[in-house]
Amino acid sequence: MEGYYDRYEDSPFFALSNLWILLCAFLVFIMHLGFASIESGLCQRKNTVNILFKNVFIICSGLLLYAVWGFNAMYPSEWLAEGVFAKGSAISGDASANSDLSYGGTGLCQTGWADFIFQAMFAATAATIVSGAVAERVKLTSFMVFAVLLVGFAYPITGGWKWGGGWLDAKGFYDFAGSSVVHAFGGFAALACVIVLGPRRGKYTKDGVKPILPSNMPLASIGAFLLWFGWFGFNGGSVLSADPGSIAYVITTTALGAAAGGLGAMLISWVVLKKPDLSMSLNGILAGLVGITAGADQLSLLGAVIAGGVGGILVVFSVLFLDKVKIDDPVGAISVHGTCGIWGTLAVGLPFLTLPDAGAPLGIQLLGTISIGLFAFVFSFVVFFILKMVMGVRVDEQEEAEGLDVAEHGSPAYTG
Amino acid sequence: MEGYYDRYEDSPFFALSNLWILLCAFLVFIMHLGFASIESGLCQRKNTVNILFKNVFIICSGLLLYAVWGFNAMYPSEWLAEGVFAKGSAISGDASANSDLSYGGTGLCQTGWADFIFQAMFAATAATIVSGAVAERVKLTSFMVFAVLLVGFAYPITGGWKWGGGWLDAKGFYDFAGSSVVHAFGGFAALACVIVLGPRRGKYTKDGVKPILPSNMPLASIGAFLLWFGWFGFNGGSVLSADPGSIAYVITTTALGAAAGGLGAMLISWVVLKKPDLSMSLNGILAGLVGITAGADQLSLLGAVIAGGVGGILVVFSVLFLDKVKIDDPVGAISVHGTCGIWGTLAVGLPFLTLPDAGAPLGIQLLGTISIGLFAFVFSFVVFFILKMVMGVRVDEQEEAEGLDVAEHGSPAYTG
């Protein structure tokens, strides 16, 4: 697609691309409603307000943190440690520099404001992924401190490694829209927190795993559909321009990957669990989306279907495996984002899945996803462990039994 | 509007149109959440998971089926039977041919990927319409087999008659965005299935019709609003370019038609049922939208209001009539899509409703909508009847009483 922009030397294409990125930012924004819905739908009724409150906090604080620190830490003009770490700072309010083609040129064909707001909507996602995994027993204030540090400080570091032109980018690591940068990062942060936090009381008994049923499946379904809807912006906007062929191809692979993930999880869970399982199917859609995200522009159509479908199958086994080892993730976030984040990143390194002359070396892909996942895990484990020592990370037994809505927020989610 | 594209000889307009079609595809996608929401909201609580599961299956399988067979069957490069039937095949993954202006030229001003994904989002709609009508007593696996055949095989046939340049198109039949091709098709498929399936137990008693109350009206309302929202893409994208005057006019007629439909149903149902009825009003909005869909670019503003308003009135009487003849459609899908699909198609043939020099002959419109509706009815009746003989299409009495959620899926939709 080299040379494509030559056909749009003048500004109409700049205006168009800028508009596309904004629309994609709106779509990524609505993913936060998607997360809030699927998380509260899959958890127990008595913890609904608490989950929604966390999600509101994450998007509000995430946007502001990214403005005052994260964006410039992730896309640094200069590094403190070359390719590894940069200092953040507040975004500039300079209208003249950020409002025209001089900001990014044809390579990043948008205004500085569009660039910021699109990336800001991404940033908050990392903490949202954790939110679901620690639901129903985490202490609210501790989670809020953790979320601020994760979104504000940690996410821009690993983000910079790839998208900021850091050391992973220099090595040729490829992650189109963030199977590793966003999803594996969030998934492994979630894993660390869940290990520190422990399972919900009564989940793992001497007599085996006691299923805790979801409280509101229409709400969970609304969440999954909105996440799919928003993902068109997540992947589509990552083209960073409105290049017709690129954005339309990426949307096609994204849609097919999601569909294959949903079908894959539906069929496999039916075989394994002996019943048609809606929550597995919804997670399968998300797994397919995570699976396609790293290579949405690199995979062939068949490769996209395989990447998504394998994601959908993996998520079922990952969920069952985590329950077996007593890692309690009420919404399946570790499996969807962590397990499938790795898979999606590796898929770009499998030549039989990619377009001709596309893809990246498998070894580098492995290095990249492990580096990012490991950093997220270690950072989260250390920070959450310190929080556990200092202020505690878990509500007490009575609050957990009563439900966080009444115990922490003083009001139930549903009345009458 | 001839000659309009001359002003956009260069590629900016191509890039813009391509982007518009993608955005419209996203909007049509969200209609699937709309259908899932209104169907599960209007049915009983005990069958909610089942309805959501069917909707997830339909969108996932529909996209893949359309990729491997439907798209090329509906828009054939060559026919097996001229203008009537073409063989399907998988879409091509050829990036160079599908990514630039050479794909469709100024007449279909978009990339091949955008063309595919927009039409693919439409295709799954047909089965979704049926899903609502057969809800609360259909056997899941039988419905899944039926949906695959309807979306994958039948829909592209009649779709090709008009939009693929088949025999109805040659006759001058007009159906802008699918009052017949999508909605009457789905509505008459639903009618056939409901006749084969029979009503829900206990609905029609010796003492008359026993109303079965909807379980979740906010959910149903979310569904109706999302369908209206998505319909802007359904109709707006059917312009097949971003021609400023055309898309803005179509959005205006669509909005006014929906509003008139909602008001029409609201007022008529108030008179007839003696109470302000929310579910009738929601269905009135959808009826107005179906009523405007065939002629969204052909009707005058006043014509649009009339087409929508009459749709809203018709849907009330159609719902009441079907109950009188004991055709049990829990969500009103046959009336919304079937009855109003015919009406919308015929409205294009009424000169006092159309713009000057617009519209199509009433006789041809009648021929077209009857041909498509009849094909859908016969196909569905035969296939669903065979399924009834071979594997059964209905859950047993006990499962129906218990509810499909627990009986088939092993988990309720709401807990706690």
Place this chain on the structure above:
Amino acid sequence: MEGYYDRYEDSPFFALSNLWILLCAFLVFIMHLGFASIESGLCQRKNTVNILFKNVFIICSGLLLYAVWGFNAMYPSEWLAEGVFAKGSAISGDASANSDLSYGGTGLCQTGWADFIFQAMFAATAATIVSGAVAERVKLTSFMVFAVLLVGFAYPITGGWKWGGGWLDAKGFYDFAGSSVVHAFGGFAALACVIVLGPRRGKYTKDGVKPILPSNMPLASIGAFLLWFGWFGFNGGSVLSADPGSIAYVITTTALGAAAGGLGAMLISWVVLKKPDLSMSLNGILAGLVGITAGADQLSLLGAVIAGGVGGILVVFSVLFLDKVKIDDPVGAISVHGTCGIWGTLAVGLPFLTLPDAGAPLGIQLLGTISIGLFAFVFSFVVFFILKMVMGVRVDEQEEAEGLDVAEHGSPAYTG
């Protein structure tokens, strides 16, 4: 930004802007679902259908009223009383005049249809704001009459004062996207109606304020997120073109204002109420959005954060104050739209909040917001009082206790 359009002399930018305005209209449309969701979520379960029904009526009737009267009354070609009042009339169906650049030129870079539909989506908002404040005890038919007069007749009058080029516009009053024209208008109309109507029975007792708990917090959260989502179109479309720098800057200030409002309300309500309050946080987001709306293109980034954050703080105190003076607003609409509408308008007059060479005189801003708010208050008080005398505005005691859903609509919102 003068001279920007020179770079888009030809039509591509016109086509792009037209498309942007349509997309923004879709986003404003979805705000009606947002209002319906947050209002029904924050009220009692037994009045849910009634709230949803009112919202369906408002959007349907609002669009039609604006087509047959409001649009031409608000943007008059000639005034009856210069700058103060103009006669309405039906919009023209003239395709040739409304479909090209001749309609608005580069200053209003869109087709006439796009202009109409975007403004029509705004118009219905005014009545929706009132709907929430009078919920749970208003008589349906009286509210419907009132809503028709407010949307169809009153809103275009004050709207014309500013956006139609009337007397406030001539004085240099600034209101970018409607902190006063839409929100303070709706908020003060709501205040008048609530005063005429009186509080819900049992809310204010001898023993103090009896809290009436919301019925469905996930639904309320869906509403708040959708309103934020839609607000990107509300503010973004008010640029009236797709000027890259302008739209991207407005989206950035809008997002930061909303985030600051959410955080502000969250923290202040935590301090004041001693618990993390979800409904206050949701209203804080909306308050931040109302606070940024008048100056979304005038405020600096820091100014946007302050305008939003102060809005979020104000809304908490306003809600508490209104309860103290026994003005019963079940959803906080008067505080969100009225109080913060004034604040947002005044913020444009505070030079330390605005960009260099931006803003407007504080005195004029005060004059404008008071004029609009006062007109809305007086109009609503008089009309609603007359309705009270003529047909009554309140359901009887038994209906209020039973709930409007069963009493007026004959069906509950949730069953099973």
